[in-house]
Amino acid sequence: xxxxxxxxxxxxxxxxxxxxxxxxxxxxxxxxxxxxxxxxxxxxxxxxxxxxxxxxxxxxxxxxxxxxxxxxxxxxxxxxxxxxxxxxxxxxxxxxxxxxxxxxxxxxxxxxxxxxxxxxxxxxxxxxxxxxxxxxxxxxxxxxxxxxxxxxxxxxxxxxxxxxxxxxxxxxxxxxxxxxxxxxxxxxxxxxxxxxxxxxxxxxxxxxxxxxxxxxxxxxxxxxxxxxxxxxxxxxxxxxxxxxxxxxxxxxxxxxxxxxxxxxxxxxxxxxxxxxxxxxxxxxxxxxxxxxxxxxxxxxxxxxxxxxxxxxxxxxxxxxxxxxxxxxxxxxxxxxxxxxxxxxxxxxxxxxxxxxxxxxxxxxxxxxxxxxxxxxxxxxxxxxxxxxxxxxxxxxxxxxx
Amino acid sequence: xxxxxxxxxxxxxxxxxxxxxxxxxxxxxxxxxxxxxxxxxxxxxxxxxxxxxxxxxxxxxxxxxxxxxxxxxxxxxxxxxxxxxxxxxxxxxxxxxxxxxxxxxxxxxxxxxxxxxxxxxxxxxxxxxxxxxxxxxxxxxxxxxxxxxxxxxxxxxxxxxxxxxxxxxxxxxxxxxxxxxxxxxxxxxxxxxxxxxxxxxxxxx
Numbered sequence: 001x002x003x004x005x006x007x008x009x010x011x012x013x014x015x016x017x018x019x020x021x022x023x024x025x026x027x028x029x030x031x032x033x034x035x036x037x038x039x040x041x042x043x044x045x046x047x048x049x050x051x052x053x054x055x056x057x058x059x060x061x062x063x064x065x066x067x068x069x070x071x072x073x074x075x076x077x078x079x080x081x082x083x084x085x086x087x088x089x090x091x092x093x094x095x096x097x098x099x100x101x102x103x104x105x106x107x108x109x110x111x112x113x114x115x116x117x118x119x120x121x122x123x124x125x126x127x128x129x130x131x132x133x134x135x136x137x138x139x140x141x142x143x144x145x146x147x148x149x150x151x152x153x154x155x156x157x158x159x160x161x162x163x164x165x166x167x168x169x170x171x172x173x174x175x176x177x178x179x180x181x182x183x184x185x186x187x188x189x190x191x192x193x194x195x196x197x198x199x200x201x202x203x204x205x206x207x208x209x210x211x212x213x214x215x216x217x218x219x220x221x222x223x224x225x226x227x228x229x230x231x232x233x234x235x236x237x238x239x240x241x242x243x244x245x246x247x248x249x250x251x252x253x254x255x256x257x258x259x260x261x262x263x264x265x266x267x268x269x270x271x272x273x274x275x276x277x278x279x280x281x282x283x284x285x286x287x288x289x290x291x292x293x294x295x296x297x298x299x300x301x302x303x304x305x306x307x308x309x310x311x312x313x314x315x316x317x318x319x320x321x322x323x324x325x326x327x328x329x330x331x332x333x334x335x336x337x338x339x340x341x342x343x344x345x346x347x348x349x350x351x352x353x354x355x356x357x358x359x360x361x362x363x364x365x366x367x368x369x370x371x372x373x374x375x376x377x378x379x380x381x382x383x384x385x386x387x388x389x390x391x392x393x394x395x396x397x398x399x400x401x
Numbered sequence: 402x403x404x405x406x407x408x409x410x411x412x413x414x415x416x417x418x419x420x421x422x423x424x425x426x427x428x429x430x431x432x433x434x435x436x437x438x439x440x441x442x443x444x445x446x447x448x449x450x451x452x453x454x455x456x457x458x459x460x461x462x463x464x465x466x467x468x469x470x471x472x473x474x475x476x477x478x479x480x481x482x483x484x485x486x487x488x489x490x491x492x493x494x495x496x497x498x499x500x501x502x503x504x505x506x507x508x509x510x511x512x513x514x515x516x517x518x519x520x521x522x523x524x525x526x527x528x529x530x531x532x533x534x535x536x537x538x539x540x541x542x543x544x545x546x547x548x549x550x551x552x553x554x555x556x557x558x559x560x561x562x563x564x565x566x567x568x569x570x571x572x573x574x575x576x577x578x579x580x581x582x583x584x585x586x587x588x589x590x591x592x593x594x595x596x597x598x599x600x601x602x603x604x605x606x
Contacts, residue, residue, distance in 0.1 A: 052566035059551070060576055095457060222486060225540030243515050332456025335508065335517070337488075346489060348508070361491040361506075368489075371543045400566060 016040050020382075024053050028386045030127060031396035035373075035385075042381050047374040051367075055400040062360040066325025067093050068167060068301075070360070075161035077364060078398040081120035081341035082162040083112045083152070088338035091246055092347040093167045095334045099298050103290040105169035106248040110285045111182070112155055112164060113247070113338075114278040119148045120341030121229070121271040121278075124393040128268050129200055131390045132209040137196045144192060147185055154178035168302040169295025186283060190276075197272055210265040214376045214388025217262060224375075225368040228343025229270045230392055234262035240339040251288075252281045264384075264391040271393075300327050325355040342366050342393055366398040432516040434460040440481055441472075448472050461519040469505075469522045470532045476509055476518070477537060484509035484518055487534070490544035492552035494526075494578045502526035503552060507534070526577075533559040551576035 023034035032053040038045040058077070062070050074085040087109050094101060101109075126141040149159040154175050156164035165171065174182075200206045216226075218234040231238055237256040241249040257273035259266025295302050299318045308315035321327065331353045337346040346363030369392065377385040437460055438452050448471065451463040464472050476484040486509065493504040501523035510517050522531065533556040534541040545556040546565040553574035556562055564571065573580075 052564075052568075055566040057575065223539050225487060225538070238512055243512070330456075333461075334455075334457040335459065335519075336457075344488070346508075348489065348491065348506070350493065359491075359493050361489065363489040363508075367543065367547075368540055371540065 017045060022382075022385075024050070028131065028390075030390060031394060031399075033394070033396060033399065037382070037385075039382070042383075044377050044380055044382060044385055047377055047385075049370065049373060051370070052400050054396050058362065058401045059360055062357055064356055066355050067327065067329065067357070068322065069325070070357070071165075072161065072163050074362075075163055076397050077345070077362065077401065078120070078341050078366070078395045079160060080123050080393075080395055081113075081116035082160065083116040083164045084120075084338055084340050085345060086162060086164050087113055087247065088336065088340070088345050088347060090165050090167050091338065092334060092336040092349050093301075093329075095336050096332055096349060096351055097167075097298075097301060097329060099168055099296050099301065101169055101247075101296050102293050103248065104292040105294050105296070107285045107289050108170050108174065108294060109165060109247050110249065110252070111282050111289075112152075114282045114285075115148050115151060117278045117341055118275050119145050120393075121275050122148075124341075124390070125200075125268055125271050125275075126196075127390045128210070128264065128387065129196075129206070131387050132200075132206050134200065134203070134206065137199050140192060141196055144189055147181065147189070151178055151181050151185065154181060166295065166302055168298045169293070171295075173294045182282075182286065186279065186286070190279060193275065200268070201272075207265065209383075209387060210268060210391070211263060212261070213264040213384040214380065214391065215261055215263040216372060216376050220375075221262060221369075221372070224372040226343065226372070227365050227369070228340065229274060230262075230267055230369055231343065232256060233259035233266035233270045235260050240337050240344050244337065246336070246338060249281075252284045254278075254281050264387050267391040327355070329353060329355070337363070340365060340398075342395065342398065343369070362401055364398045364401055366394050367401070370394050370399055432511070432514045434458075437482065437516070437518065438462075440479070441475070444479065445472065445475055448475070455519065459517050459519055461521060463521045463523070466522050466524050466531050469507075469520070470534065470537070472520060473507060473509075473534055473537055476520070482511065483513055484511045484516075486510040486512060487538040487540055487544075488517070490534070490541060490548060492548040492554055492576065494552060494576065495523075496578050498523070500525040503529055503554060505531055505548060505554060529554045531556050533557060535559060550574075553577070 018039045020037045020039050021034065022037055023029045024032050034050040036048040036050070056076070058073050061073055071086050071089055074089045075082040077085045122141045122145050126138040129137045152159055152162050152164065154177050156162050156171065216234060218236050221231050221234045222236065226234070227238060235258050237258050239256045242256060254277040257270050257277065259270050301322065303322055304315035304318050309319045329351050331351055333350045335346060335348045337344045343365030344363065345365060348361040348363065349357050350359040352358040373389065373392065377388055380388070434454050441449060448468050449462050449464055453461050455461045462472070476482050488508040488510045490505065490507050493506060495502055495504060503526050504521055504523050507520040508517065509520065524531065529552070531554055533545060535545065536558070542560070543565060545559055546562060548554045549556060549562055550564045550567050551574060563569065567575065
């Protein structure tokens with residue numbers, strides 16, 4: 001179909017207009033999606049995005065998996081910040097099963113999620129730098145991201161697709177190595193980050209390339225369902241962490257940075273400031289980390305300690321029931337949203353009391369705001385379109401689900 | 402906090418003072434489920450088929466497909482309700498409900514009062530037509546294409562109702578509950594052994 005429409009467009013070339021396939025495997029799109037552009041010289045007349053290249057039918061997959069086995073699916077939504085997706089899912093199930101998570105686990109989750117937000121925004125901002133021609137900052141920021149991944153490894157054993165946390169809390173307490181790595185990170189990261197920031201913030205080339213590139217107005221952004229940094233760059237201070245605090249976000253002080261123009265520069269700057277605010281949240285959460293248990297006392301949902309499984313009858317029964325997906329789940333319908341790396345990541349879950357969800361719908365911010373892309377790049381140069389795409393932080397995993 | 406802004410284009414920290422920010426001040430007393438429902442009944446009598454408070458406390462309205470667009474428009478434009486933001490839209494399939502097999506769920510959000518609401522409309526699978534909401538929100542465009550792709554709901558008036566995530570020549574609507582999820586020969590997950598009736602025990606033959 002795509003090829004057909006491509007050739008039919010070729011037939012209708014008039015004057016200077018040409019059709020250009022941007023993607024699906026163009027390196028500058030940082031992901032697998034295609035845009036068929038109609039070009040007038042170097043100016044874009046219209047764009048037709050095609051998505052779905054890595055569609056894996058998550059919503060269908062979720063209908064045949066027990067609740068704890070859906071967490072790895074959520075990893076693969078926005079894989080730049082998997083922990084936020086994981087926690088959002090756990091909190092959705094906890095809302096359904098009415099599980100109260102202890103304060104310590106909530107703070108541990110906040111630390112993990114904010115580390116994920118930093119990693120997510122670092123990638124996006126570093127890549128904006130690359131697309132404007134500044135490769136160096138990217139290499140340094142990726143070193144910092146590796147340090148965050150090292151910390152993930154201490155928390156959950158994996159780096160990219162984290163599967164972190166469990167329904168009812170965290171799978172283990174912070175390890176001594178994690179404490180050391182987090183302290184090191186909090187000490188040395190800010191200076192390196194500011195260095196990166198100073199390379200770009202007032203860089204004449206960077207400013208010329210990004211200011212005014214791919215702007216969108218606040219009203220239009222809201223009509224298009226924008227959330228997250230892309231919306232805040234337009235000047236609307238909507239943030240799920242403040243509007244509907246979850247996991248004790250109401251305990252922390254932070255600001256919601258907003259821009260005014262909604263262009264690439266503002267999106268970059270909003271993400272940069274959010275990194276600083278995330279650091280601020282991590283410091284507050286880490287300094288005030290409550291003592292107590294790192295998971296709720298819910299044997300129906302939370303796997304027992306492994307030694308107990310081998311020695312205690314009750315633990316063995318619970319272990320078996322959870323692994324077989326035989327956990328008591330009430331009937332009901334819940335929606336839970338978290339502030340993902342790209343905006344409001346929502347989980348709409350209908351349970352009929354079965355071992356799997358009856359219906360699980362992911363509200364994926366990327367999918368929703370990417371449809372504004374043709375409008376945002378219309379009339380701009382091709383190089384601006386590339387930059388606009390990277391500053392929107394379109395993550396193919398979240399886009400296609 | 403924040404960065405140096407003097408004379409440069411132009412970012413400023415939010416006007417919302419974080420220290421004094423109280424989420425509760427955003428939830429005026431009049432946006433309770435009862436009062437929202439009363440307002441709709443007062444302004445648009447008879448437009449609702451049913452209303453209930455869902456498990457998670459969100460007001461859930463049900464209407465007919467003839468009334469869905471007027472209702473959505475009223476919810477968006479009414480000066481008291483102001484549900485201006487379409488959060489999400491998805492389809493649901495209930496194969497056992499005769500002539501109400503398919504459902505479309507719209508979730509709206511009023512950011513001023515921080516109130517969320519659900520609107521559902523049920524319709525027969527043999528006649529899966531709904532009017533498009535792209536006239537109200539451009540964001541409905543891809544949401545409706547996704548719903549069409551997964552459930553075969555035809556949104557009349559949609560500018561470009563084609564499949565979005567699956568390949569164009571797919572001839573099924575994969576999210577419908579018409580296809581066996583498990584290998585039919587498996588007996589280890591028979592619900593009768595666990596004293597429960599989940600949907601996966603249902604036969605789709």
